[in-house]
Structures are given as structure tokens and as C-alpha cells.
Amino acid sequence: MNVEDAEEPTAETIREASETRPSTFEIFVAWLKSGGVAFGGGAVALESLRREIVDRQGWMTEDEFSRDWALCQAAPGINLLGMAAIVGRNLGGARGVAAAMLGMVLPSAAITAAMAAGFAALRSHPTVGAAMRGVVPATAGLGLASVYRTGRPLVRQGWRKGNLARATAVVLPALGLAGLLLGLPPVGLLVGGAAVGAAVGWATR
Amino acid sequence: MGDPVSPLGLFWTVFKSSLLSSGGMGNAPIVHADLVVGGLATERQFSSALAIGQLSPGPTGLWVVALGYALGGWLGAFAAFLAVSLPPLLTLGVAALYRHADEHPAVEGLVWGLGVTVAGVSSGTMLLLVRSEGLRAIPLGIALGALLLGLHGRAPVFLVILAGAAVGILGR
Numbered sequence: 577m578n579v580e581d582a583e584e585p586t587a588e589t590i591r592e593a594s595e596t597r598p599s600t601f602e603i604f605v606a607w608l609k610s611g612g613v614a615f616g617g618g619a620v621a622l623e624s625l626r627r628e629i630v631d632r633q634g635w636m637t638e639d640e641f642s643r644d645w646a647l648c649q650a651a652p653g654i655n656l657l658g659m660a661a662i663v664g665r666n667l668g669g670a671r672g673v674a675a676a677m678l679g680m681v682l683p684s685a686a687i688t689a690a691m692a693a694g695f696a697a698l699r700s701h702p703t704v705g706a707a708m709r710g711v712v713p714a715t716a717g718l719g720l721a722s723v724y725r726t727g728r729p730l731v732r733q734g735w736r737k738g739n740l741a742r743a744t745a746v747v748l749p750a751l752g753l754a755g756l757l758l759g760l761p762p763v764g765l766l767v768g769g770a771a772v773g774a775a776v777g778w779a780t781r
Numbered sequence: 782m783g784d785p786v787s788p789l790g791l792f793w794t795v796f797k798s799s800l801l802s803s804g805g806m807g808n809a810p811i812v813h814a815d816l817v818v819g820g821l822a823t824e825r826q827f828s829s830a831l832a833i834g835q836l837s838p839g840p841t842g843l844w845v846v847a848l849g850y851a852l853g854g855w856l857g858a859f860a861a862f863l864a865v866s867l868p869p870l871l872t873l874g875v876a877a878l879y880r881h882a883d884e885h886p887a888v889e890g891l892v893w894g895l896g897v898t899v900a901g902v903s904s905g906t907m908l909l910l911v912r913s914e915g916l917r918a919i920p921l922g923i924a925l926g927a928l929l930l931g932l933h934g935r936a937p938v939f940l941v942i943l944a945g946a947a948v949g950i951l952g953r
Contacts (some may be wrong), residue, residue, distance in 0.1 A: 585937045591782050601823075611785075613839065613932040614839065615837075615838045616843050617871075618804075621838075621839055626842070634873075642791075642834050644876075647876055649803060649896075650803070650879075650892040651871055651872035651876075652800050652868045652869070652872075653802075653867075653868030653870050653871070653872075654799070654840045654866075654868075655803055655804055655839045655869075656829050656839075657840065657842070657866060657872075658869040658871075658872030659867075661869055661870055661873050662872055662876045663948075677866065677869070681839065681840070681843065681846075681862070683838065683839065684837060684839025684840060684841050684843050685839075685846045685858075687837045687844045688844070688846045688847050689846050689849075689850050689855070689858040691818060691833045691837055692830070692847035692850035692851055692858065693821045694845075694849075695829060695833060696850070696851060698812015699935070706949050706953040707939060707946035707947075708825055708828075708922050708946075708952070709914055709952075709953070710920075710946050710947065710949020711912050711917075711946050712828040712910060712911075712913065713910075713920040713921070713923040713924035713945065714924070714927040714941055714945025714946075715835065715922040715942070716828070716911045716929035717907075717909040717911075717925065717926065717927025717930075717931060718835060718928070718930075719806055719809070719831065719906075719910070720892075720904060720907045720908075720924075720931070720940070721927070721932045722805075722806060723900050723903045724900075724932060725934075726804055726807075726900065727896070727897065727899075730893060730897050731900075733893065734897065735952075738791055744894070745897055748897045748901065749897050749900045749901030750901060751905070752871045752897075752898040752899070752900070752904075752905065752907075753899075753902065754859065756903075756905030757905050757908065762810040762811045762902050763797070763811055763814075765902050766801050766811075766895060766898055766902065767801070768898070769898025769899075770894050770898070771868035773885075773894010773895060773897070773898075774887045774891035774894060776889065776890050776894065777894075778886055778887040778890060779888050780886070781886035
């Protein structure tokens with residue numbers, strides 16, 4: 577190592593040093609054994625992915641991981657799959673994207689479908705019917721908790737941007753809730769919310 | 782249920798709803814409106830799919846695969862799988878957009894507005910789910926208990942769902 581390298585370890589040089597360019601197969605295996613088989617929902621899958629690709633493999637830094645994850649929150653669909661797409665591309669181009677995404681979803685989707693098949697076979701059993709009367713409200717309660725956890729940082733983000741954004745942060749979720757309960761189509765509510773958000777973003781720039 | 786839902790119809794509902802939302806269960810309101818309110822699926826099929834999605838490993842968002850199976854067998858599961866796997870590819874575009882220009886107040890606002898509206902709309906869908914089991918003490922108590930345990934964040938999801946099932950069996 578020459579003197580210049582030792583003097584200035586910029587983000588780029590650290591990145592280059594840690595960039596071991598894994599093979600497509602290694603990328604697939606990393607996602608398969610971390611995210612794809614992690615029980616306990618998205619947060620658990622994300623943490624086991626971070627341990628694998630940051631701590632164990634050293635393919636990216638902690639900061640890069642956090643920044644990429646923040647970006648995924650602003651993209652459509654399953655955030656863990658978006659993460660697989662952008663990190664997979666950095667590691668191995670188009671093949672890296674496919675390897676990471678497939679490693680993340682294949683085992684999980686197969687197990688999900690198998691569980692659905694098992695449930696379909698047991699569905700008519702009276703005990704299963706009784707259990708479902710408890711599972712439905714439990715799932716709804718967990719769903720509400722998950723809405724709160726993902727929504728709260730967004731409302732706080734609006735809170736820091738002045739009165740117009742504050743009012744919007746309260747009115748948009750309230751209108752979304754009321755509109756849905758009144759039977760308005762959710763697609764219309766979401767598109768409307770996005771349009772209002774864009775206008776408010778522009779006005780408070 | 783009558784005829785199975787067509788794989789193409791399932792694909793479109795799941796694709797559209799995932800494209801217009803972010804996160805694992807953000808697509809639930811549109812799926813609920815199209816399939817349950819539309820009379821193609823029952824509240825039970827919808828909520829058991831959500832529960833299976835919580836119980837199975839990996840992203841919760843794959844709950845639609847369980848719904849696809851319930852409505853259209855293995856072909857339905859595959860259609861839902863494809864439909865939910867494609868929209869996250871747009872993250873590559875979002876990443877490029879953010880890298881090429883830092884200041885996009887309208888785009889940032891659009892994503893933010895969508896996110897807070899999803900929170901409201903999704904709460905509504907979950908409340909409809911609670912109501913589907915009747916506004917009685919036991920289901921309301923289970924929902925409240927699961928909400929508090931979920932907010933606390935320590936109790937594993939499968940234990941919360943198992944506890945709900947146990948109360949459901951004991952309370953019949």
C-alpha cells in the first residue's frame with residue numbers, strides 16, 4: 577500500500593477495497609440464506625440481510641446499506657425486494673439483480689404457497705374455523721401496528737416542514753381512512769393523496 | 782366461492798396495487814376493494830392470506846401469494862407472485878433519479894403524500910377486517926391486544942397470531 581492510499585481513505589477507496597465482486601451464485605446464496613428464510617417479518621429479514629452482506633461478506637458499508645434502504649422506502653412494492661434490486665445491481669449488474677431478488681423471494685414464496693395449500697386442506701375443520709375467528713382480529717391488530725410504525729416517521733417528516741405540511745400530514749391520512757370507510761375506491765384516494773403531496777412539496781420547497 | 786378468479790385478473794389487481802403503494806401490506810386496501818368488496822373473495826380468505834404472510838419467512842408482502850393460491854390454486858399463486866415481484870424493479874429507477882438530481886421537491890412530496898395516504902387507507906382496511914368478525918367483546922379485545930403487542934414490538938408475530946387462534950377456539 578502506498579502513502580497516498582494510507583493518507584486518504586475516502587468513501588470510494590474503502591468501497592473499492594471492500595468490493596470483492598462476488599459471483600452471481602454467491603449473491604444468490606447470500607440473499608437465500610439471510611432474507612429468504614428469516615422468520616418474523618420484514619424487520620427481521622432486513623437485519624439478517626444486513627448481517628450477511630455488511631458484517632460477514634463486507635460487500636457494502638453500514639452507511640451505504642442505510643442509505644439504500646431509505647431509498648427503497650420511496651419506491652413502489654415490497655421494500656426488501658427493491659433493496660435486493662439496487663444492491664444486487666451494484667454487486668453484479670443485471671444478473672446480480674436477478675440473483676438477489678430470486679434468492680429473497682423463491683424460498684419465501686414457496687413456503688407461503690405451501691402454507692396456503694395446507695390451510696386450504698384444513699379450512700373446513702370446525703376447530704380451524706373457530707381459530708380463524710381469533711386470527712382475523714389478531715391479524716388486523718398487527719396490521720394496524722405496522723401501519724402506525726411505517727406512518728409515524730412520515731408524519732414527523734411533514735411536521736418539520738411548517739404549517740401547510742403539518743396540516744397535510746393530518747388531513748391526508750384522515751381523508752384516506754374516511755374515504756375508504758365510505759366506500760370510495762382506494763386507487764383514487766392514493767392518486768389524490770400523491771397529487772396533494774406533490775403540490776405541497778412544491779409549495780414548501 | 783364460485784368460479785376461481787382468473788390468473789390474469791389476479792395479476793392485474795396485485796400488480797396495480799403494488800405499483801401504487803410501498804411496503805409489504807400497503808397493497809392490501811386495493812386488493813381488498815377489488816376482490817373482497819368486488820365479491821370475488823371472502824373476508825376470511827383475505828385475512829387468512831394476511832396471516833399466512835405474517836407467519837411465513839421473508840418479506841410479509843408475499844401474503845398475496847397465499848391469496849392467489851386460495852383464489853386460483855397454484856396458477857393463481859404464481860400470477861400473484863409475478864405481479865408482486867415486478868414493481869420493486871422500479872427502485873432502480875428511483876435510485877437513478879435520486880443520484881442524478883438532489884432537489885426534487887415535487888417528487889419527494891408525491892412519494893410522501895402517497896405514504897401518509899396509504900397509512901390512512903390501510904387503517905381503514907384493517908378496521909373493516911375487525912368489523913367482519915362482528916363488533917363483539919372477544920374479537921375487539923383480540924384486535925386491541927394484538928395492536929398493543931405489535932406496537933411494543935417484542936412479541937414474535939407468530940405468537941400473537943397463535944394467541945389469537947387460541948382465544949378464538951376457547952371463546953366459541
